[in-house]
Each structure stands twice: as C-alpha cells, then as structure tokens.
Amino acid sequence: EAQVTQNPRYLITVTGKKLTVTCSQNMNHEYMSWYRQDPGLGLRQIYYSMNVEVTDKGDVPEGYKVSRKEKRNFPLILESPSPNQTSLYFCASSPTWGRDVYSNQPQHFGDGTRLSIL
Amino acid sequence: SQKIEQNSEALNIQEGKTATLTCNYTNYSPAYLQWYRQDPGRGPVFLLLIRENEKEKRKERLKVTFDTTLKQSLFHITASQPADSATYLCALEGRNDMRFGAGTRLTVKP
Numbered sequence: 001e002a003q004v005t006q007n008p009r010y011l012i013t014v015t016g017k018k019l020t021v022t023c024s025q026n027m028n029h030e031y032m033s034w035y036r037q038d039p040g041l042g043l044r045q046i047y048y049s050m051n052v053e054v055t056d057k058g059d060v061p062e063g064y065k066v067s068r069k070e071k072r073n074f075p076l077i078l079e080s081p082s083p084n085q086t087s088l089y090f091c092a093s094s095p096t097w098g099r100d101v102y103s104n105q106p107q108h109f110g111d112g113t114r115l116s117i118l
Numbered sequence: 119s120q121k122i123e124q125n126s127e128a129l130n131i132q133e134g135k136t137a138t139l140t141c142n143y144t145n146y147s148p149a150y151l152q153w154y155r156q157d158p159g160r161g162p163v164f165l166l167l168i169r170e171n172e173k174e175k176r177k178e179r180l181k182v183t184f185d186t187t188l189k190q191s192l193f194h195i196t197a198s199q200p201a202d203s204a205t206y207l208c209a210l211e212g213r214n215d216m217r218f219g220a221g222t223r224l225t226v227k228p
C-alpha cells in the first residue's frame with residue numbers, strides 16, 4: 001500500500017531534549033516536505049527536499065533541521081525543542097515538483113505527529 | 119504578500135443540500151489549484167486539481183470552479199451526506215511548495 005509513515009504519532013517531552021520525528025514513503029517520490037498545522041493558521045511549510053541531499057527552508061524553519069540521505073526517508077530534527085514548537089506535524093511527498101501546468105502533483109500526507117513540548 | 123483565504127472557518131448544512139466552499143487568493147498567479155479533505159486526527163487527502171486554463175472540474179458529487187480573474191475557486195459538494203463532514207483545504211503552488219488555506223470545517227447534519 002502506498003503510504004507516508006510518520007513516527008511517533010504522539011510525543012510529550014520537555015524543553016531542550018532533542019527529538020527526531022521520522023518520515024518514510026514507499027512511493028519512490030522525489031519531493032518531500034514537512035508542515036506544521038496550528039489552529040487558525042493552516043499548514044505552514046517547515047522544510048522541503050527536491051531529492052536526495054537537496055533540502056531547503058520553507059516558511060517557518062527556525063528551530064528545525066532535516067536531512068535527506070535516502071530517497072524514502074526525511075526526518076525532522078528538533079535539536080532543542082521549545083514550547084512554541086508544540087504543534088501537529090505532517091510529512092508529505094509527491095512524485096516531483098514543478099510548475100508545469102500540465103503536471104498533476106498531489107501531495108500524499110502522513111497521519112501526523114502531535115508534539116507537546118512542556 | 120501572498121494570501122489564501124477560505125470563506126469561513128465553519129459551515130453547517132442539512133443533508134441533501136449543496137455545500138459551497140470558497141477559496142480566495144491574492145498576489146498569486148497559480149498554474150493550478152488543489153482541494154484536499156482532512157478528517158480529525160488524519161493527514162489531508164487530495165481530492166481535485168484544476169488548472170488555470172480550466173473553468174470547471176467534476177468528480178462524482180464534487181465540482182470545482184476556478185476564476186483567475188476573480189482570483190477565486192469554489193468547491194461544491196452536491197447531495198451532501200453526513201460522511202462529507204470534514205475540513206476542506208484549498209492549496210496553491212508557491213515557488214517550491216504548496217500553500218494551504220486555513221480550511222473550512224464542514225458539518226452535514228442528518
């Protein structure tokens with residue numbers, strides 16, 4: 001089954017304790033992305049990756065790191081989490097990325113990771 | 119700055135009626151626009167894509183229109199059912215990402 005898998009689904013932790021949220025896709029997609037979702041603000045992009053070893057900042061990258069060593073995996077790292085990073089996080093992937101008007105690039109989302117930083 | 123606005127945070131309608139959700143955008147010239155459905159505790163799921171040269175797209179009970187002059191997309195669900203209750207997100211492509219509206223929470227009452 002084609003899917004994007006995130007782990008953990010839920011995590012409660014304390015300020016300053018490094019954590020990693022894993023994301024894996026089995027669709028051989030080139031493009032992967034991390035979003036956070038907060039009430040009233042919608043989905044905001046944290047980081048994205050066009051392909052292996054190619055990553056770039058999204059709208060809200062402060063306090064986060066990512067890596068893309070393999071095509072299928074795109075972990076999100078919080079080196080020193082703070083309470084303002086309490087949120088619902090989604091990983092997404094799509095086959096490629098482009099503005100081609102004839103391309104169809106729906107994103108496939110994981111089921112989310114709810115992080116609470118105390 | 120670029121902005122995507124969905125008309126209301128919540129919409130309540132009676133079963134069998136047509137639900138109409140609005141997505142307005144400013145400072146964009148999108149090549150296409152997408153609509154997603156999100157259920158509580160789940161990730162968004164892609165529903166429909168409409169391109170800038172298309173006025174209307176249909177899929178079963180769903181219909182999307184795209185007016186690049188008004189900078190607006192309308193999303194219709196005809197013969198709505200309680201199972202259609204969810205949050206619906208519109209999305210436009212940015213430079214290297216999709217930009218999402220905050221969503222409209224639709225509740226269909228039996």
